[in-house]
Amino acid sequence: MDPNPALPVPTLQPYDDYSRYRGLDLQSAVDASGRAVVVVARRFLPQPDTLAQVGTVTVKAADRLDIIAAQQMGDARWWWRIADANGAIDPVDLTAEPGISLRLTLPQGMTLPRG
Incomplete structure (x- = not known):
């Protein structure tokens, strides 16, 4: 056995x-x-260029991905979607320098409606 x-x-x-x-x-x-x-x-991890971009946000001093996710996506728990959209290996790097522009995208597999 x-x-x-x-x-x-x-x-x-x-x-x-x-x-x-x-x-x-x-x-x-x-x-x-x-x-x-x-x-x-x-x-x-998805390839960032395969994700449908819906906007951008500019990093401000003292921003964190969870704060940006809460403001832009409605929930802080979606910080990882911003990291995926911007190809981050270390998500902290995305907010290390104010003025950086970050892509905001739909979840993997979702596409923008054609109109």
């Missing part, structure tokens, strides 16, 4: 609509000690 059987992967969605992990699969893995654990599948 296997002392470390694979854990059943839950079918529930543990992340809310504001999470960058929403919709990612949960998977079974084995940790360094040999125990089976449930992990979130890897999230691949």
